[in-house]
Amino acid sequence: MENKPKILLVDDRIENLIALETVLADMDVELVKATSGNEALKHTLHHDFALALIDIQMPEMDGYELASILREEEKTTNLPFIFISGVYTDNLNVFKGYEKGAFSFITKPFQPEILINKVKLFVDHYRNEYMLKSLNESLQEKNLELGLVNKELESFTYSVSHDLRAPLRSIDGYARVLYEDYYEKIDEDGKKSLERIKNNAQMMGRLIDDLLDFSKVGRKELNKDLVNMNDIVNTVIGELQEQMKNRDIEFKISDLHTQMADINLLKQVWINLISNAIKYTRKREKAIIEIGSSNGLQPIYHIKDNGAGFDMLYVNKLFGVFQRLHKEKDFEGTGVGLAIVQRIISKHGGTIWAEAEVNQGATFYFSLSKHKHTTS
Amino acid sequence: MNPKKIVDILLVEDNIDDADLTIRALKKNNLTSSLLHLEDGVEALDFVFSPDGLNLPKLILLDVKMPRMSGIEVLRVLKSDERTQSIPVVMLTSSKEEPDIKECYKLGVNSYIVKPVAIEAFTKSVAELGVYWILYNQHSK
Incomplete structure (x- = not known):
């Protein structure tokens, strides 16, 4: 913080102001003194205060009146006060002080430690608020920057696709x-x-x-809804008929758990996973593709095929962009499908992993929330 | 350029290769006898709204991204002028990513073709559209 928190001291008697000053001398704050309500209001125009210590009994404008004006001004409406009074010590007047929006009340003669503690509390609160505010501001700045970067990326994407x-x-x-x-x-x-x-x-x-x-x-921004996974899977299989021409494929689909998710993105996940299963079982006389989900707090979905599989040695490359574990002449592809799947799953806060063996098929698992899986 | 020549198809395309390949495709379908190729939006509007009188082609193939004046701007002018708004306009675009496609439809474009890397599909759609619009316009005369 570049500036010390400022505290406004208001009392019509100089000796009281000096007494307050002495008590608060060791605190890391700046003290601004006023001997009347009007002078205090003037100070609030030029300074941002963390706290005001206000004497209640003053000529012309008393502490309550000053407090109510401060409450009405936009700049000081949230300024906390500590009322200090040697005369009105009965409960009714204490209550009146609170009613005006005061945060605290202290009676004279006060013990210096009590005053110091109270002031400290407010100053700490102010410091925290200040920090929060500046954090918020820098966050907003970052957000703005991010928006610009995003725009740039969009025009970059545009020229990539065009040029x-x-x-x-x-x-x-x-x-x-x-x-x-x-x-x-x-x-x-x-x-x-x-x-x-x-x-x-x-x-x-x-x-x-x-x-x-x-x-x-x-x-893409997530647009979550309750998703019926069986519906999606069935739709996707329907749409992929073209890829299954002249193939003998048996789908074994169990009841799948419903889930809060972005339906369009989830559909993309199933399109990529199912078409992969179709593709990599191409060399089997009869392909068997099982789709299911496990019970539990967070359902884990899986899709298992009896296709070409892959060597677990390279499993860490599986979800990389443009990464392929098969030769183009065996199985065509660009190596982007699973990268998209992983990106969608992790956008949902979930995880995806796979188990496979060469020529023994592959199984992909995913859950839409953080899930520790046993394979590395 | 002779503005008095009857022009059936106006092709507005700044990329000479794309233009050449488009013309080749149209040629195979005998659609180039009265084709004019211009290279940007300004030239296109200068031709249509020529000081010697309006030139109203039967079909305009319009590339989206061009220097000086884009296809979208040309489309806006053509579709907002009573004299030219009924000319069928087909946008030629490089990609379905084009955020401008929606805009084109708002402005009343008749169709658009994504110029695919695989020229076969492009050739086919250009030919189909070309034949369709030319025949249609002759019937309605």
């Missing part, structure tokens, strides 16, 4: 022009090379799309 795609389109387009319009003049080897150019341009297009999807998930 990176344009040259790819030309590469792909002209490879196609060569292939179609100069078909006769190009030998087989040349055609194969053109095919590769096209495939790679398209692959990069998919990478750009997936990367954009991934960054979009990170910026």
Whole structure:
């Protein structure tokens, strides 16, 4: 804190002000003195006070009157007071002081320790408030900065999706022009090379799309609702029929726990997990995909397949962006799907993990809240 | 550029490769006999609202992102002028990410095509739209 907390002392008698000053001399505060209510009000225009010590019995404007004016002024409406009085010591007057919004009341003659303790309490309170306020302000500043960064990111995303795609389109387009319009003049080897150019341009297009999807998930706000997982899973399986053409796949789906979650994002989770299970069981004559959830305070969902699996040695790479555990010629993909899944789960405050063995299938588990799992 | 020439399709596209590939696609469907290619929004409006008289193409293919004047601005002008608002306009955009697509629909765009990296799909949609709008306009004459 750059400035010492200021305390306003109001008493019509100089000797009382000096006495207060002496008592509070050892405290790390700045004291501002006033010998009348009017003078006190003037000081409040120029200073921010942590506390006011107000004598009740003063000519012209007494302590109560001063207090009620201070309460009405916006700048001082929350200023705490300690009323000091040598005369009105009966309960009724004490009560009157509280009614005016005073925080405390002390009678003369007072013990210096009691006054010091009371003042300390208010000053500490003020310091805390001040800290909180400045923390809040810096938080707001950070928020503003974050908003700007987000905006920048958005325009970055925009130009990535726009400008990176344009040259790819030309590469792909002209490879196609060569292939179609100069078909006769190009030998087989040349055609194969053109095919590769096209495939790679398209692959990069998919990478750009997936990367954009991934960054979009990170910026989305959660919109939570009670989600019926069985409904989502069934919808997703319905939508993935295209991927299951000419395949023998048996789904074993148990009753799944409902959950508070963002339905659209959760759907994306199931789309990615289920289409992975479909993809990696491709080499099985009969694929079996089990989907279930376990009982407990926080349900754990799982999806188990009898597909290609993977080596647990590389499990830590599983959820990384553009990380793949299979060769492109065995199983195509960009390596973004599981990264998106993990991002969605962790946005919900949850965890995802997997168990697998090469050629023995894989099982993915996730819960939507922090959950310690046993595999590393 | 001869503004008196009858123009069926006006293609406004600043990227020459994209323009060339689009024209090739249209050519395969015999839609380029009266096509004019301009390279930005200012040129497009100068052509349509020519001092020698209005030029009203049967179809305008409009790229969203162009230097000087974007496709959206051109669209706004075309759709807010009684004389030009019934010309079908198809926006050509690089990506579905485009936050401007909503804006285009608000302004009354007739369709939009995401220019995919895979040119096949693009070729197909341009051809379909081109054929559709040209035929439609001839019928309604």
